[in-house]
Amino acid sequence: MTDTIERSDTAGNDRVLDHLVVRFAGDSGDGMQLTGDRFTSVSASFGNDLSTLPDFPAEIRAPAGTVNGVSAFQVNIADHEITTPGDEPNVLVAMNPAALKADLHRLEVGGTVIVNEDSFDARDLSKAGYVDSSDEPVNPLEDGTLNGYRVLKVPMTSLTKEVCEPLGVKPRDAERSKNFFALGLVSWMYTRPTEPTEEWIGQKFAKNEQVAAANTAAFRAGFNFGETTEAVGHRYEVRPATLPAGTYTSITGNQALSWGLVAAGQLAKLPITLGSYPITPASDILHELSKHKHFGIRTVQAEDEIAAVGVALGASFAGHLGITTTSGPGVALKSETISLAVAIELPLLIIDIQRGGPSTGLPTKTEASDLNIALYGRHGESPLPVVASKSPADCFHAAIEAARIALKYRTPVILLSDGYLANGSEPWKLPDVDSLPDISVPFATGTNHVDDDGNEEFWPYLRDPETLARPWAIPGTPGLMHRVGGLEKADGTGNIDYTPQNHERMTELREAKVAAVTADIPPTEVEGDVDADVLVLGWGSTWAAIDAAVQRRRRVGVKVAKAHIAHLSPLPPDLGDLLRRYRKVIVPELNRGQLAHLLRGTYLIDIISVSKIQGLPFKSREIEAAIDAAIESLGADSEGGAS
Amino acid sequence: MSTAQVAVTTKKDWTSDQEVRWCPGCGDYGILLAVQQLMPELGVAPENTVFVSGIGCSSRFPYYMNTYGMHSIHGRAPAIATGIATARPDLDVWVITGDGDGLSIGGNHLIHALRRNVNINILLFNNRIYGLTKGQYSPTSEVGKVTKSTPVGSVDAPFNPLSVALGAEASFVARTHDLDRKHMQETFRAAHAHNGASFVEIYQNCNVFNDGQFSDITKKTNRENMMIDLVHGEPILFGPDRERGVMQGTDGFLHIVEVADVGLDQILIHDEKNDRPSLAFALARLNDDDHSPTPFGVFRNIQRSEYAQAVSDQVVAASERRGPGDLGELLASNGTWTVG
Numbered sequence: 001m002t003d004t005i006e007r008s009d010t011a012g013n014d015r016v017l018d019h020l021v022v023r024f025a026g027d028s029g030d031g032m033q034l035t036g037d038r039f040t041s042v043s044a045s046f047g048n049d050l051s052t053l054p055d056f057p058a059e060i061r062a063p064a065g066t067v068n069g070v071s072a073f074q075v076n077i078a079d080h081e082i083t084t085p086g087d088e089p090n091v092l093v094a095m096n097p098a099a100l101k102a103d104l105h106r107l108e109v110g111g112t113v114i115v116n117e118d119s120f121d122a123r124d125l126s127k128a129g130y131v132d133s134s135d136e137p138v139n140p141l142e143d144g145t146l147n148g149y150r151v152l153k154v155p156m157t158s159l160t161k162e163v164c165e166p167l168g169v170k171p172r173d174a175e176r177s178k179n180f181f182a183l184g185l186v187s188w189m190y191t192r193p194t195e196p197t198e199e200w201i202g203q204k205f206a207k208n209e210q211v212a213a214a215n216t217a218a219f220r221a222g223f224n225f226g227e228t229t230e231a232v233g234h235r236y237e238v239r240p241a242t243l244p245a246g247t248y249t250s251i252t253g254n255q256a257l258s259w260g261l262v263a264a265g266q267l268a269k270l271p272i273t274l275g276s277y278p279i280t281p282a283s284d285i286l287h288e289l290s291k292h293k294h295f296g297i298r299t300v301q302a303e304d305e306i307a308a309v310g311v312a313l314g315a316s317f318a319g320h321l322g323i324t325t326t327s328g329p330g331v332a333l334k335s336e337t338i339s340l341a342v343a344i345e346l347p348l349l350i351i352d353i354q355r356g357g358p359s360t361g362l363p364t365k366t367e368a369s370d371l372n373i374a375l376y377g378r379h380g381e382s383p384l385p386v387v388a389s390k391s392p393a394d395c396f397h398a399a400i401e402a403a404r405i406a407l408k409y410r411t412p413v414i415l416l417s418d419g420y421l422a423n424g425s426e427p428w429k430l431p432d433v434d435s436l437p438d439i440s441v442p443f444a445t446g447t448n449h450v451d452d453d454g455n456e457e458f459w460p461y462l463r464d465p466e467t468l469a470r471p472w473a474i475p476g477t478p479g480l481m482h483r484v485g486g487l488e489k490a491d492g493t494g495n496i497d498y499t500p501q502n503h504e505r506m507t508e509l510r511e512a513k514v515a516a517v518t519a520d521i522p523p524t525e526v527e528g529d530v531d532a533d534v535l536v537l538g539w540g541s542t543w544a545a546i547d548a549a550v551q552r553r554r555r556v557g558v559k560v561a562k563a564h565i566a567h568l569s570p571l572p573p574d575l576g577d578l579l580r581r582y583r584k585v586i587v588p589e590l591n592r593g594q595l596a597h598l599l600r601g602t603y604l605i606d607i608i609s610v611s612k613i614q615g616l617p618f619k620s621r622e623i624e625a626a627i628d629a630a631i632e633s634l635g636a637d638s639e640g641g642a643s
Numbered sequence: 644m645s646t647a648q649v650a651v652t653t654k655k656d657w658t659s660d661q662e663v664r665w666c667p668g669c670g671d672y673g674i675l676l677a678v679q680q681l682m683p684e685l686g687v688a689p690e691n692t693v694f695v696s697g698i699g700c701s702s703r704f705p706y707y708m709n710t711y712g713m714h715s716i717h718g719r720a721p722a723i724a725t726g727i728a729t730a731r732p733d734l735d736v737w738v739i740t741g742d743g744d745g746l747s748i749g750g751n752h753l754i755h756a757l758r759r760n761v762n763i764n765i766l767l768f769n770n771r772i773y774g775l776t777k778g779q780y781s782p783t784s785e786v787g788k789v790t791k792s793t794p795v796g797s798v799d800a801p802f803n804p805l806s807v808a809l810g811a812e813a814s815f816v817a818r819t820h821d822l823d824r825k826h827m828q829e830t831f832r833a834a835h836a837h838n839g840a841s842f843v844e845i846y847q848n849c850n851v852f853n854d855g856q857f858s859d860i861t862k863k864t865n866r867e868n869m870m871i872d873l874v875h876g877e878p879i880l881f882g883p884d885r886e887r888g889v890m891q892g893t894d895g896f897l898h899i900v901e902v903a904d905v906g907l908d909q910i911l912i913h914d915e916k917n918d919r920p921s922l923a924f925a926l927a928r929l930n931d932d933d934h935s936p937t938p939f940g941v942f943r944n945i946q947r948s949e950y951a952q953a954v955s956d957q958v959v960a961a962s963e964r965r966g967p968g969d970l971g972e973l974l975a976s977n978g979t980w981t982v983g
């Protein structure tokens with residue numbers, strides 16, 4: 001394990017690792033997500049810090065046994081705080097040749113490969129594309145492909161069938177339990193407790209005793225295989241991390257975001273109406289919120305993306321917290337309605353779980369390329385606040401923050417998450433519910449203006465002088481009947497007004513209202529060396545890789561600092577000054593430099609844009625390389641003398 | 644929509660201070676007047692009423708009503724109204740749309756609002772033309788229509804709005820026209836009383852870009868011969884002496900017949916409550932142009948589960964079963980562990 005520190009304080013025969021990255025890979029039907037989830041849960045409750053990366057096949061029904069059908073789950077467990085699922089797995093569990101083919105290149109040099117030997121027959125080898133020039137199957141277990149790796153060939157299918165036979169399980173059914181064999185084996189090798197998994201199997205498959213028995217038997221067989229088979233070698237241990245004291249749970253980004261929305265409704269004292277149309281990778285939020293109706297949450301699965309945001313905006317008009325959840329293509333469709341929300345100045349939350357684009361692009365893969373559409377993707381001058389979450393657990397707080405801004409300033413807000421955060425998980429120290437902010441805002445209840453004749457009247461566009469928010473008068477309130485619409489209106493009265501000066505004034509007011517949000521943005525935190533010349537500035541899910549990269553460079557004495565922004569519009573008020581303090585600013589993004597462009601344009605500062613657009617999160621090593629290159633260029637700059 | 648303790652209102656209470664800006668002579672004026680006059684009779688309060696529209700001449704309507712209102716974007720009013728009604732089943736929600744807004748750009752939202760049976764009243768002003776954009780043919784224009792965008796005549800077949808609504812499982816479907824205030828009001832009253840999505844097609848004259856489209860039917864002197872009044876439970880008869888009627892032939896189709904030829908007992912009895920929409924559909928297709936006898940009134944009026952209430956009921960049931968939501972409980976629901 002080249003990248004893993006072997007702690008020398010061995011306990012008994014077990015060797016201690018500071019962290020371990022395992023990747024479970026197999027066919028979509030092999031239950032790899034479940035296996036990875038179990039390994040994660042056990043490690044979480046054991047007290048490790050961890051981070052996960054589920055990697056779903058792009059095609060839901062890719063032919064079995066093919067590389068396109070490979071589903072994988074990578075988890076990093078550690079005895080210290082970590083933020084990423086690890087650059088390179090230390091261990092690859094490959095349930096079939098296709099999994100080996102798809103993922104071997106990810107494994108660290110010298111890493112451990114555990115294969116299900118039974119699957120390496122001519123048929124599966126051909127399906128995976130392990131063939132020679134005359135289309136004859138070639139077995140990578142025998143041809144030297146795996147030289148330089150530690151290889152454990154385990155006949156998982158047949159061993160599983162063997163232990164299931166006495167239970168009366170048919171061989172075909174028994175085969176389905178082989179993922180539990182793999183889990184058992186890995187659990188032994190890395191000293192994971194077994195009771196929680198056995199308990200979990202009992203509960204999960206309570207309705208089908210035979211399946212429960214088969215899975216338990218397979219799990220135990222895998223565990224015992226590790227204990228009794230010499231070739232498996234030593235056991236390793238990853239000790240619990242010393243995380244800050246508190247109560248923890250393990251959570252994915254989409255679940256945290258859903259709970260953040262539930263919390264936002266509670267903190268705003270408002271019922272929620274979610275309008276949504278199924279889309280990967282956002283659908284889980286619709287599913288999750290649909291489960292929590294007792295929080296006063298209504299979910300409408302709309303006929304299309306446009307209707308979904310229409311439902312949400314209608315609900316906001318009626319006095320609910322209106323929310324719509326989607327991914328990039330859906331944001332494009334909602335664009336016109338979001339502009340309407342800008343014009344009628346009502347709270348509205350648009351959640352974009354970004355994925356690879358353009359068009360259908362890479363629906364199951366991550367990307368952060370919707371920053372531009374979030375900032376600019378509307379007709380006319382339609383500014384709105386944009387907030388981004390940085391980690392799975394942070395999605396909870398980001399959802400509350402987005403809702404807070406929407407309500408306080410009566411504006412649509414776009415919250416950006418991405419596929420990596422959505423499906424990735426990490427331990428989350430639960431917040432004290434009582435410490436969460438009150439984000440409620442009052443509805444208008446009475447008239448707010450007196451006309452020239454002394455009559456009291458209601459002006460729907462009479463603004464709060466500080467926030468510039470207009471009153472939110474909801475149907476059912478006597479005396480405050482009013483009409484809103486997409487046509488330009490006069491400030492104050494809200495009556496249709498096409499006069500040139502008025503349109504300019506309203507445009508500026510809408511812009512000033514969004515700018516007013518800066519008043520609530522806390523100072524940007526900088527971590528790392530105070531005297532660094534190089535700053536790495538991030539947004540969104542790059543946080544994890546940046547954090548790991550900066551820590552690792554600093555461990556070897558490189559001076560570097562980092563900052564991360566959650567508010568993309570408006571930008572933090574201190575950001576320009578902050579960036580000017582460094583000689584080099586690196587902005588890593590899973591897009592072609594969208595924030596970098598914005599920063600250059602806004603502050604006239606040169607930015608080193610580091611772009612990755614492969615449907616995958618950054619490896620910390622890629623960011624480390626950018627840091628090194630920036631530092632090297634500093635030397636070159638000074639050698640060249642001042643110019 | 645409780646009718647209890649609603650203060651008595653007059654037309655004035657329902658009229659906003661905004662200047663009405665349709666072309667002089669537009670059929671929309673008559674519809675607005677009919678609605679403003681009717682509202683005080685419905686036992687609802689202006690503050691509990693919401694008018695939502697899309698884009699088009701008709702969609703200016705909400706500005707003239709002294710209620711809550713939203714002049715939204717092209718075609719999306721049914722979706723926005725669905726959000727309002729779902730969030731607040733206590734409100735009285737009306738959608739004002741036109742043939743372009745409702746059947747072209749917003750067709751998808753219209754059919755799904757009807758399918759869901761959201762408790763909204765949809766008034767579709769059908770003038771078979773785009774008025775606001777100054778005269779292009781619409782999805783209800785007859786084939787061969789010569790307009791600015793079809794100088795040698797349109798080639799695509801039109802929708803029959805009532806067929807679309809019935810095909811979309813609408814539970815209330817009716818037709819009226821802009822020249823008969825009383826008929827409009829009776830139709831709107833029935834639409835309002837219906838619990839669920841109500842769809843009313845209004846033949847509306849655009850005197851600027853499509854003048855006289857419906858005159859052969861709706862002009863006073865033509866009405867007796869050309870308008871077939873549908874009355875629930877009554878034989879479907881028309882003509883100055885009610886000498887003509889609608890009969891279902893042995894071929895299964897509907898035919899216009901002379902009562903004297905077939906006998907009154909052969910005339911179809913109108914049944915708006917029939918669960919099966921086939922006869923309503925056949926009635927909706929009785930005329931295939933604007934120059935032949937055309938049925939007016941309520942085609943279909945049945946009860947089925949209303950969407951907003953059903954959604955609300957699930958929320959109430961969940962709260963009763965699980966108690967009010969507890970955030971702390973939710974956050975711990977994945978299982979927790981303690982450090983330190």
Ligand code: SF4
Nearest residue numbers: 666669700774849850
């Ligand atoms: S263009 Fe036609 S429909 Fe529009 S306001 Fe004028 S007359 Fe009425």
